[in-house]
Each structure stands twice: as C-alpha cells, then as structure tokens.
Amino acid sequence: MSSAASNGTDRTAYVIIGGGLTAAKAVEGIREHDEKGSVVVVTEEEQVPYERPPLSKGVLKGDDDVDTVYTHPQSWYADHDVELRLGDPATSLDAEAHVVTLRSGESLSYDKLLLATGSSARALDAPGADLDGVLYLRELQESTALKEALVDGARVVIVGAGWIGLEVAAAAADAKCAVTVVEPQAAPLLGVMGEHVGGWFADLHRSHGVAFRFGEGVARIEGTGRVEAVVTTAGERLPADVVVVGVGITPNTGLAEGAGLDVDNGVVTDARLCTSTDGVWAAGDVASWESTALGTHVRVEHWANANDGGLAAGRSMAGADVTYDPIPFFFSDQYDVGLEYAGHVARGSGAEVVLRGEPSSNEFMAFWVVPKGAGVRVLAGMHVNVWDTIDTVQQLVRDRTVVDRQRLADTGVPLDEVARAAS
Helix, strand or coil: CEECCCCCCCCCEEEEECCEHHHHHHHHHHHHHCCCCEEEEECCCCCCCECCHHHHCHHHHCCCCHHHHECCCHHHHHHCCEEEECCCCEEEEECCCCEEEECCCCEEECCEEEECCCEEECCCCCCCCCCECEECCCCHHHHHHHHHHCCCCCEEEEECCCHHHHHHHHHHHHCCCEEEEEECCCCCCHHHHHHHHHHHHHHHHHCCCCEEEECCCEEEEEEECEEEEEEECCCCEEECCEEEECCCEEECCHHHHHCCCCECCCEECCCCCECCCCCEEECHHHEEEEECCCCEEECCCCHHHHHHHHHHHHHHHCCCCCCCCCCCEEEEEECCEEEEEEECCCCCCCCEEEEECCHHHCCEEEEEEEEECCEEEEEEEEEECCCCCHHHHHHHHHCCCEECHHHHHCCCCCHHHHHHHHC
C-alpha cells in the first residue's frame, strides 16, 4: 500500500478524487491554509484537471484554443507539491480504514479525502445508439470529435433540448449545419424555465434555422456501422450524419454508496461540505449540500458551483471555518445572446414567471416568483443581454425579498430601486 497518510508526522495527507474544476480549486483551497500537507489528485482521464463549459462553448465553436480548458498547467501542480495520478481512477473507498483503491490495484491511505467525482452523461436507451457518429459531450475528446463533425452542410440531429443540446445546436447552426432537435417535452428547458421562457429559446433557435421536433423521442437510430438516420417515436425519419445526445447527467455516487455514505440525489453534505463520514468531503456536481440561504439541500451542475465549491471544500479540509452558502448561478452563450441565471426553483414550488421587458427583443429579464403577502417573493431570476443585474437578483433571492409584482415587471423602475423599496 502506498501511504499518503501522515503516519505520525505533522503532515496531513489529502486525497482528491476527480479530474475537473472542483478538484483543481480544492488544491488551491488546501494550499491557502496548508503548505506542507501531501496532496494526491486521482483522475480517470489522462488529462490534468480541466473545465467543462468551454467544451460546448468557445472550444466547440473554435473561438478558443483547447489549452484554455485547463485550470492550471501541469507544472503548476509540481510547483505546489501536488502528485497527479492521471488515468488511474479510484475503484473503491474504505472510509473506515481511510483507504482508497485505484484501478491499478494500488491503495492510498489518507487523513482527509474529497469526492469530486462529478457526473456522467446519461446514455440514450434506443436501438442503434452505439453506432459510430452518435456522440456525447462531457469530456475533452468528445468536444474535439464533435467539432470535427460540425462541417458546412452536415445533417445534425440533437437529442434533448437542455443546456447542452441548445449550446450544441447554436454551435452547429453557426457552422452552417442542418440542425434538428428532438425533445419529448413541449419546449426547451421546460422543467427549468417553464413554457413561456422555454418558447423564447425555441424561437431564438428557429431564427437561426434550427428545427424542433417537440413531443417526440427517439425510437431507433439507423445505419450500417455508422449513423444514417434517426427515427422518432412519431415515425418521422430524420437523415443524420451525426447525432448528439444530451439527455441529462447523473452524479457519480458509486464510490460514496459503496463506502456507506449518505446519498440522496448526490452525496449529502453539511454546509462545510463534510459528508456523513468523518474525513470525507464532497463538492461539485456530485454534492448535495445544505444551503442555509435556500433552506434545503441543493445539488447544482454548473461551473460556479464547481469553482466555488471546490475552493470551499479545500479550505474546509485544511481546517478553515467554512460555510458554503452561495446562491446557485449559471450562464450560457447562444448566438449573440448571453444570459445569466441565479436562484433555485424547487420542483412543485408552483412558481410563476414575471417578465421584465419583451423577450422578442432578446433583451429582457425573467423572474420566478411565488405569492407572499401583498407581493411576490423571488426564487430565481435570469437576464438576457441585460447586464450588471445579477448581483441584485442574487440579493433578492438570498434575502427572500417580497417585492411589488408590477414594479418588478416595469423596465422603467431600476431593479435596485425595486429591491431597496422592498427592504
């Protein structure tokens, strides 16, 4: 057994399992408070930790170089006395013995361990889904393969109108591909945005030549060795040179479950990102953390949570007094539209949408609210090409501010004035 543990010395031994942004930021957090501890980062991929949003944005569109995805160059880890175990993922965790076993058969003992195992793309369950040309977008090599496939005139069928599906649709349309999106629901992002705002997303993409097949799933994918067409559940045959599957992701909780940690839609943690087992933390996509601001456990699959959560977990592991309590935040870029969203709308909340501005102008805000007294309380807000507002949105959500519905919708009333009047 390789011992990463302190073995009676004054050096704390840290093991970080994961190869994404969360892992990289956790190293930063540890080194802020512990310059001497031994740190080992265990990854499944042969890459140093990297960020995933560029895979469906700048890198996929060719606007950014591939090297921009890496949080730090490999030399940074050596400079900070961090050992990288690339391409040798953890296969089991004995939390009681403080031992993690790698695929190579090697075992590492630890004092403190972080689960930053992220999430995996859900596989499409349909005949023909294993044909060449059926692609996913979760890892760097997948983004590279998809970029090569998005050539002028290529027929691209995208399965799923979530964030990944829409961002890929935008990149493919910009590359002059013929794009069709197949989505079982009635609008893009229906569960997150609702039908009205989801309908705006559909109109945005239609204006760039994207076709939608709403209310339809995939019955099968046809082809001899390589994809040739997608047949929908409505019987429509869509010729395809490439199929991109974006039907959601699943948190990678296998190690945690095997070790007996509490798991409920992710690895359950407290506000310090500590799990139910001493010596083990969790952060990023895989963590369901206790949010004081929102009064519930939350699991978020976006960049800001990976970035901020990783840093907070590293600090917490190194002994800092940490309370991780952000307002969930994400962003997206599609065509000439940039948007930011902050807040959390639980399923079954009964939230209504208040629009501030006209969506057809591609410059508007949307708020998800619930009635409260004589006004409404903001659960979440999004701006589209209306900048310098997200801090106010986050404050409205955090403070559970009750505001006047009409003033919230009135573009003639500055948003910060709406917030001040309600405080």
